[in-house]
Amino acid sequence: xxxxxxxxxxxxxxxxxxxxxxxxxxxxxxxxxxxxxxxxxxxxxxxxxxxxxxxxxxxxxxxxxxxxxxxxxxxxxxxxxxxxxxxxxxxxxxxxxxxxxxxxxxxxxxxxxxxxxxxxxxxxxxxxxxxxxxxxxxxxxxxxxxxxxxxxxxxxxxxxxxxxxxxxxxxxxxxxxxxxxxxxxxxxxxxxxxxxxxxxxxxxxxxxxxx
Numbered sequence: 001x002x003x004x005x006x007x008x009x010x011x012x013x014x015x016x017x018x019x020x021x022x023x024x025x026x027x028x029x030x031x032x033x034x035x036x037x038x039x040x041x042x043x044x045x046x047x048x049x050x051x052x053x054x055x056x057x058x059x060x061x062x063x064x065x066x067x068x069x070x071x072x073x074x075x076x077x078x079x080x081x082x083x084x085x086x087x088x089x090x091x092x093x094x095x096x097x098x099x100x101x102x103x104x105x106x107x108x109x110x111x112x113x114x115x116x117x118x119x120x121x122x123x124x125x126x127x128x129x130x131x132x133x134x135x136x137x138x139x140x141x142x143x144x145x146x147x148x149x150x151x152x153x154x155x156x157x158x159x160x161x162x163x164x165x166x167x168x169x170x171x172x173x174x175x176x177x178x179x180x181x182x183x184x185x186x187x188x189x190x191x192x193x194x195x196x197x198x199x200x201x202x203x204x205x206x207x208x209x210x211x
Contacts (some may be wrong), residue, residue, distance in 0.1 A: 066087045066091065069083075069086075069087050069090070070083040070084060071083075071085055072088055074089070
């Protein structure tokens, strides 16, 4: 049934293109005046795109010469009302099918814009990562410098403490050494005094004995 309807429609289209059977009253006509053909209206490219979503254009609407189709249907025995209903249903079916067909498709311009959006997002992420890496590296370097300074200060404090302890120990050693010398000298003096006393005690009896 569909083939029988489309064949007269194609013949009607060819006749309208060449001027045969045209009822517009002109000797020569063009396809744009007698037969519109199938045309597609594409909406303008949307400029305000969401930054995170890939834009999918609205559904496309297709137009054709419905009057010619109605005449073909009437020539096949349909009434005017039946022909209009069939053409209306055909238009709706075509629009629905085309909407379903183009729902998951994008135009080349939309694809390029979406690609630019993705590339811009990737560049922004790379830039953020680079900034974060630099900031983290700078913070780590600052922290390392701080730790290095603290270690140097601690090393200096340790050296100062070691020098203080060494000096204190040296003073104590010298004091103990001098004290030991004094004690040794005192003992030697006492020993000498004791020896002198012993000699005197020994010499006293001998001095008191007559010759």
